[in-house]
């Protein structure tokens with residue numbers, strides 16, 4: 559089995575999860591930052607499963623991920639992401655659903671994982687100011703709610719859940 563991990567990460571949270579996925583995988587594997595991907599330099603055909611990692615930017619996957627995600631066809635995919643807000647409520651579930659919709663329907667999404675990731679320190683003051691101007695903005699509100707809690711993430715528990723996610727996906731794909 560041949561696997562690829564492509565991830566996008568601005569401040570290192572998603573990279574940490576990507577690395578734990580890589581370390582868990584058996585068989586032939588490659589890991590790449592999405593910033594290294596250009597139009598023709600990844601031959602997706604070579605891989606049995608592709609893990610795709612994004613960070614959440616205003617309620618959806620970041621722009622660099624989206625550009626790559628939209629151009630993948632006919633593959634088995636496993637999605638993973640990190641976000642500043644708590645992942646447990648509807649907000650996290652809605653984000654995972656919205657990210658799935660970015661993909662062409664000819665792909666098969668085998669599973670999806672998301673965990674909290676620390677929000678860059680400098681953003682707190684900026685978000686507080688923005689929320690005063692836009693009190694209806696749920697992305698800012700949810701992040702501020704989760705700001706303090708986010709600072710320890712991704713933690714050991716998140717990493718062990720990512721490891722379990724990886725093992726489940728690899729078992730599913732090898733049974734297919």
Ligand SMILES: Cc1cc2nc3c(=O)[nH]c(=O)nc-3n(C[C@H](O)[C@H](O)[C@H](O)COP(=O)(O)O)c2cc1C
Nearest residue numbers: 567568569570571572613614616617642643675697
């Ligand atoms: C510009 C920007 C927008 C963000 N938007 C959201 C958001 O809408 N919802 C959320 O829960 N977190 C949001 N975050 C927090 C990040 O998704 C979170 O910190 C993530 O773990 C960053 O991943 P990285 O370290 O791999 O870059 C935002 C962060 C930045 C910098």
